Amino acid sequence: MAFIVQKFGGSSVANAERIRRVAGIIADTYVDDNDVVVVLSAQGDTTDDLIEKAKEINPNPSKREMDMLLSTGEQMSVALMAMALEKMGLPVVSLTGWQIGLSTNSEYGSARIKKIAGDRIRTELDRRRIVLVAGFQGINKYDDITTLGRGGSDTTAVAIAAAMHADLCQIYTDVEGVFTSDPRKVPNARKLDEITYDEMLELASLGAQVLHNRSVEMAKRYGVNLEVLSSFERKPGTKVKEVTKKVEQTKISGIAKDTNVARIAVMGLKDVPGIAFKVFQVMAKKKINVDIILQSIGRGDTQDISFTVPQSDTETARAALLEAQEAIGFSDLSVDESVAKVSIVGAGMMTSSGIAALMFEALYDAKVNIQMISTSEIKVSVLVDEKDADRAVTAIHSKFFD
Amino acid sequence: MAFIVQKFGGSSVANAERIRRVAGIIADTYVDDNDVVVVLSAQGDTTDDLIEKAKEINPNPSKREMDMLLSTGEQMSVALMAMALEKMGLPVVSLTGWQIGLSTNSEYGSARIKKIAGDRIRTELDRRRIVLVAGFQGINKYDDITTLGRGGSDTTAVAIAAAMHADLCQIYTDVEGVFTSDPRKVPNARKLDEITYDEMLELASLGAQVLHNRSVEMAKRYGVNLEVLSSFERKPGTKVKEVTKKVEQTKISGIAKDTNVARIAVMGLKDVPGIAFKVFQVMAKKKINVDIILQSIGRGDTQDISFTVPQSDTETARAALLEAQEAIGFSDLSVDESVAKVSIVGAGMMTSSGIAALMFEALYDAKVNIQMISTSEIKVSVLVDEKDADRAVTAIHSKFFD
Numbered sequence: 001m002a003f004i005v006q007k008f009g010g011s012s013v014a015n016a017e018r019i020r021r022v023a024g025i026i027a028d029t030y031v032d033d034n035d036v037v038v039v040l041s042a043q044g045d046t047t048d049d050l051i052e053k054a055k056e057i058n059p060n061p062s063k064r065e066m067d068m069l070l071s072t073g074e075q076m077s078v079a080l081m082a083m084a085l086e087k088m089g090l091p092v093v094s095l096t097g098w099q100i101g102l103s104t105n106s107e108y109g110s111a112r113i114k115k116i117a118g119d120r121i122r123t124e125l126d127r128r129r130i131v132l133v134a135g136f137q138g139i140n141k142y143d144d145i146t147t148l149g150r151g152g153s154d155t156t157a158v159a160i161a162a163a164m165h166a167d168l169c170q171i172y173t174d175v176e177g178v179f180t181s182d183p184r185k186v187p188n189a190r191k192l193d194e195i196t197y198d199e200m201l202e203l204a205s206l207g208a209q210v211l212h213n214r215s216v217e218m219a220k221r222y223g224v225n226l227e228v229l230s231s232f233e234r235k236p237g238t239k240v241k242e243v244t245k246k247v248e249q250t251k252i253s254g255i256a257k258d259t260n261v262a263r264i265a266v267m268g269l270k271d272v273p274g275i276a277f278k279v280f281q282v283m284a285k286k287k288i289n290v291d292i293i294l295q296s297i298g299r300g301d302t303q304d305i306s307f308t309v310p311q312s313d314t315e316t317a318r319a320a321l322l323e324a325q326e327a328i329g330f331s332d333l334s335v336d337e338s339v340a341k342v343s344i345v346g347a348g349m350m351t352s353s354g355i356a357a358l359m360f361e362a363l364y365d366a367k368v369n370i371q372m373i374s375t376s377e378i379k380v381s382v383l384v385d386e387k388d389a390d391r392a393v394t395a396i397h398s399k400f401f402d
Numbered sequence: 403m404a405f406i407v408q409k410f411g412g413s414s415v416a417n418a419e420r421i422r423r424v425a426g427i428i429a430d431t432y433v434d435d436n437d438v439v440v441v442l443s444a445q446g447d448t449t450d451d452l453i454e455k456a457k458e459i460n461p462n463p464s465k466r467e468m469d470m471l472l473s474t475g476e477q478m479s480v481a482l483m484a485m486a487l488e489k490m491g492l493p494v495v496s497l498t499g500w501q502i503g504l505s506t507n508s509e510y511g512s513a514r515i516k517k518i519a520g521d522r523i524r525t526e527l528d529r530r531r532i533v534l535v536a537g538f539q540g541i542n543k544y545d546d547i548t549t550l551g552r553g554g555s556d557t558t559a560v561a562i563a564a565a566m567h568a569d570l571c572q573i574y575t576d577v578e579g580v581f582t583s584d585p586r587k588v589p590n591a592r593k594l595d596e597i598t599y600d601e602m603l604e605l606a607s608l609g610a611q612v613l614h615n616r617s618v619e620m621a622k623r624y625g626v627n628l629e630v631l632s633s634f635e636r637k638p639g640t641k642v643k644e645v646t647k648k649v650e651q652t653k654i655s656g657i658a659k660d661t662n663v664a665r666i667a668v669m670g671l672k673d674v675p676g677i678a679f680k681v682f683q684v685m686a687k688k689k690i691n692v693d694i695i696l697q698s699i700g701r702g703d704t705q706d707i708s709f710t711v712p713q714s715d716t717e718t719a720r721a722a723l724l725e726a727q728e729a730i731g732f733s734d735l736s737v738d739e740s741v742a743k744v745s746i747v748g749a750g751m752m753t754s755s756g757i758a759a760l761m762f763e764a765l766y767d768a769k770v771n772i773q774m775i776s777t778s779e780i781k782v783s784v785l786v787d788e789k790d791a792d793r794a795v796t797a798i799h800s801k802f803f804d
Contacts, residue, residue, distance in 0.1 A: 016458045050478070056418045058485035065488065068496050069481035072474035076452070079471035083460035086467065094470050098500070099545055120545070143501055143522070 002167040003125075004029055007039040007135065007157035011174050012231040013077050014044030022231055023084040025172070026130060030090060035125045037166070039135040039157040040081060042073025063108035067137070067147045071097065074134035074153070081132050092130040095120065097137035098145065102156070104138035110149030111138060113156075116163040133160065151212020158215045162222035169224050171211060172231035177238030178203065178210055181255040185390055186397045192253060193236070194244035199253045200226075202345040202379045216240065244347070251355050252346035252400055257393050259340045259386060261291070262314045263371065265306040266321065268331025278328045279305055279321075286320050288313045292341070292374040292383055302331070306372065308383060311337055339371065340389035343381040344396060356380045359396055366395035404569040405527075406431055409441040409537065409559035413576050414633040415479050416446030424633055425486040427574070428532060432492060437527045439568070441537040441559040442483060444475025465510035469539075469549045473499070476536035476555070483534050494532040497522065499539035500547070504558070506540035512551030513540060515558075518565040535562065553614020560617045564624035571626050573613060574633035579640030580605065580612055583657040587792055588799045594655055595638070596646035601655045602628075604747040604781045618642065646749070653757050654748035654802055659795050661742045661788060663693070664716045665773070667708040668723065670733025680730045681707055681723070688722050690715045694743070694776040694785055704733075708774065710785060713739055741773065742791035745783040746798060758782045761798055768797035 006029065008022050030036045050069050054061050078094035085092040101117025124131045135153030140146050148155055154171055161169035175183070176191055178200065183189040195203075197220035204213045210228055219226050219240065229237025269275050276295060283290050288309050296304040309317050318335055321328070349355050359380055363370060368391060372383035384392050408431065410424050432438045452471050456463050480496035487494040503519025526533045537555025542548050550557055556573055563571035577585070578593055580602065585591040597605075599622035606615045612630055621628050621642065631639025671677050678697060685692050690711050698706040711719050720737055723730070751757050761782055765772060770793060774785040786794050 016455075019459055053418075053478075053482060054485055057421055057482055058489040060489075061485035062488055065481045065484040065496060068484070068498075069478055072477050072481075075474050075477075076455075076471055079467045079474075080455060080459055082467040082470070083456055083463040086464055087460040087462075094467060096470075096547075145498075 001033045001035070003035040003037075003164065005037045005039065005157050005161040005164075005166045005169045006172060007153055007170065008041070008172045008231055009153065009174070010041040010044050010047070012172055013040055013081065018231075019081055019084050022172075023081060023088060025231065025234075026081075026085065027088055027090055030130050037121060037125070037131045037133060037160055037164075038081070039133045039153055039160065040074060040077040041135050041153040042070075043077055043080075046073040046076065064144060067108045067145050070147055071134070071137040071145045074136050078132040078134045085130055085132075090130060091128060092132060093124050094132040094134070095124075096134045097156075098139040098143070100133055100160075102138035102159070104140055104146045104148070106140040106142070106144075106146065108144075108146055111140065111146035113138060113148065113159045116159055118160075118164045121160070121164065151214050154212050154215035155218060158218045158222075158224050158226070161224045162218060167225065168227060169219065170227045170229060170237075171215075172229055173210060174230065174232065175210060175228075176230045176233060176235065177228050178240075178254065180253070180401055181393055181397050182257065185257075186255075186394055188397060188402060190401060192238050194239045194241065195253050196244050196347045197240060197242060198378055199345050199347050200240050202343070202376075203254050203256050211240075251358075252344045252349065254345050255393050255396050255400075256343050256345065257340055257389050258343070259389065260311045261308050261339055261341050261383070262311045262335060262337040263306055263308050263339050263383060264314075264317055264321070265304055265332075265334045265336075266328075266330050267304045267334065268302045269305060270329050271301050271303045275303070275328070276305055278324075280307075282320050282324045282328070283307075283309070283317060286313075286316050288317050288320075292372045292381060294372045308339070308341065308372070338386045339383050340386045341381050341383055342389055342392045342396065343379050344400070345379045347378050349378055349380070358399055362395040362399035363392055366391050368392045368395070403435045403437070405437040405439075405566065407439045407441065407559050407563040407566075407568045407571045408574060409555055409572065410443070410574045410633055411555065411576070412443040412446050412449070414574055415442055415483065420633075421483055421486050424574075425483060425490060427633060427636075428483075428487065429490055429492055432532050439523060439527070439533045439535060439562055439566075440483070441535045441555055441562065442476060442479040443537050443555040444472075445479055445482075448475040448478065466546060469510045469547050472549055473536070473539040473547045476538050480534040480536045487532055487534075492532060493530060494534060495526050496534040496536070497526075498536045499558075500541040500545070502535055502562075504540035504561070506542055506548045506550070508542040508544070508546075508548065510546075510548055513542065513548035515540060515550065515561045518561055520562075520566045523562070523566065553616050556614050556617035557620060560620045560624075560626050560628070563626045564620060569627065570629060571621065572629045572631060572639075573617075574631055575612060576632065576634060577612065577630075578632045578635060578637065579630050580642075580656065582655070582803055583795055583799050584659065587659075588657075588796050590799060590804060592803055594640045596641045596643065597655050598646050598749045599642060599644060600780055601747050601749050602642050604745070604778075605656050605658050613642075653760075654746045654751065656747050657795050657798050657802075658745050658747065659742055659791050660745070661791065662713045663710050663741055663743045663785070664713045664737060664739040665708055665710050665741050665785060666716075666719055666723070667706055667734075667736045667738075668730075668732050669706045669736065670704045671707060672731050673703050673705045677705070677730070678707060680726075682709075684722050684726045684730070685711070685719060688715070688718050690719050690722075694774045694783060696774045710741070710743065710774070740788045741785050742788045743783050743785055744791055744794045744798065745781050746802070747781045749780050751780055751782070760801055764797040764801035765794055768793050770794045770797070
């Protein structure tokens with residue numbers, strides 16, 4: 001007997017047939033004598049349809065009313081799933097965010113969870129009911145409905161698991177788990193049995209969109225045992241935990257590619273102390289995340305600084321820099337969006353020499369030019385031409401895993 | 403400055419264009435310096451679509467989960483309407499049933515309102531906001547969502563008006579008000595400026611489906627001033643109140659036709675005391691409403707009893723009577739569904755002689771055969787052949803109104 005939280009995303013509950021399949025997974029977990037809390041997202045395109053309806057009426061609605069509208073999607077999902085489980089003769093109850101007492105701050109559209117009053121869920125579990133919870137939503141101190149933003153249902157599941165000390169939090173998706181690389185791109189990509197929170201965080205931030213960082217961070221903070229697995233195939237997924245048993249030869253956990261990146265070069269800067277600070281202060285003010293940074297060695301009295309930003313922030317960054325051109329003092333600005341970041345991630349990387357060298361060797365063999373390099377405790381990232389990115393991933397994957 | 407509750411039905415908010423039109427009506431009421439609370443139904447076919455989705459998964463879902471599902475429809479309506487009003491630059495807030503503290507008993511699917519905690523609405527009105535309330539829904543003592551069943555949004559509006567002592571409760575529909583007869587059938591049908599609660603109750607129960615009886619009963623009990631009017635045309639509707647100013651010559655308020663009626667004849671009953679009681683006890687046990695009753699004069703030692711029931715109850719009534727055939731003691735049973743009830747309604751009817759006679763004269767002129775007759779303080783009903791019903795209504799209408 002264990003206490004298991006399960007989360008199913010929108011594609012897993014997109015239609016009646018899929019709802020029935022997921023009901024089967026939930027039922028199996030329940031009849032194995034476990035306490036089961038299930039968090040659901042809105043069905044397939046429901047959220048997009050609702051957004052479209054809203055935009056037809058008001059292209060710029062308040063976030064408060066948008067949350068009021070969107071939260072209905074998850075409520076529909078849990079009611080329909082409850083009906084599917086009732087049909088199987090199982091005791092079940094569906095609950096909204098406010099019904100489980102999930103309180104948040106008042107940032108409509110991207111609210112942060114403050115507390116979950118677990119008593120309603122506890123009462124229902126004690127009655128041996130399967131508890132279905134509408135993900136993505138809560139209420140603020142005014143009793144208004146809030147939504148949690150991207151990855152909100154994952155976060156709901158992890159938060160419930162943390163608040164109620166669940167033994168396991170299973171995140172069901174449309175992939176079998178976490179892979180060494182994107183299995184649609186790299187034929188030899190291997191599913192990992194285990195991965196650490198930190199590795200998972202790096203992989204998520206690098207574009208391997210299995211779990212949203214927010215939920216992984218919360219799982220790490222509260223020590224929630226996570227498992228990522230497929231709702232389409234009944235087999236074990238990838239366990240995410242603090243420490244993993246890693247066999248010596250597996251130097252890295254995964255390879256990720258991120259094409260949502262642009263390189264900005266600020267050229268002809270005065271070669272004086274504090275110049276980098278001035279540049280990045282402008283970025284910080286606009287809340288733009290700067291990633292890889294390359295500061296050139298001064299040529300005479302000027303120098304260049306290059307860095308990467310998310311492509312969605314390119315225009316904001318360009319405008320902010322041009323506005324501050326006089327204050328900073330630079331001659332030219334160039335922006336290149338045809339780049340991609342390729343990264344290897346592994347918890348023991350820095351204690352194991354030669355990992356980065358192996359990556360560079362793979363890229364050299366594949367004739368991929370490296371534009372920039374960045375390293376951290378558990379990853380090495382390189383910036384390459386976008387058209388070379390897939391070739392780079394495959395080459396690195398062969399080097400480490402074949 | 404008045405406190406006005408407005409209610410708009412599903413067809414009035416069926417799409418973006420209609421939502422904008424309704425927003426215009428609400429805005430005009432608000433800028434006239436009134437406190438405005440608006441109750442909305444689910445958009446057009448939303449409820450039917452949700453029911454269909456549910457049935458695909460479970461043909462017989464629990465009412466608790468059905469309420470969880472269906473209540474999302476009204477929540478979507480209020481959020482979308484809020485966005486339309488925001489676009490006009492007006493301060494507005496949408497609220498669900500639980501947010502306004504509308505508590506009900508636990509009869510899922512047809513819950514009764516127990517109380518409305520008016521404080522949230524009051525706070526919002528004091529901030530000069532337009533308050534939009536999701537109709538049809540509340541919560542029970544377990545904090546579970548309930549729905550109010552048929553006419554639920556009308557009832558929500560009247561209950562808010564009663565609880566918060568509103569000056570007026572306007573029910574917007576797709577007709578201009580209450581008519582002397584169905585304007586689609588009787589070309590000369592006239593809109594009434596005023597009607598009493600009692601007349602309205604009789605008209606509603608007789609098939610003139612403008613307002614559900616439940617909401618009219620509640621309005622009468624709490625003295626809520628009602629107005630029925632069209633959301634498509636900006637003109638005064640029909641006021642529903644305790645006493646109306648009636649000019650002498652208007653003998654009746656309206657003529658209604660009800661085709662959801664069947665005549666059951668129980669024949670060959672023993673002509674002994676208590677026999678009628680036995681028949682109607684069987685109906686009462688099945689909760690079947692019996693309307694017009696005709697007890698024949700005994701022929702020898704037997705007699706017949708005929709009565710009408712709603713057509714939806716015909717089979718239940720037939721089965722119950724046959725099961726009790728021995729206990730009651732009758733020889734034959736006949737059921738006729740090809741009948742219709744035509745009624746005239748008017749508060750001052752019984753004090754004004756000759757009204758019924760005028761009705762019968764109209765029917766005689768039109769060669770409509772009367773099968774049964776029933777009278778009350780404020781109405782006269784006749785049962786006629788269904789094929790004669792429209793001709794009967796037109797003939798009576800001409801007699802009284804032309």
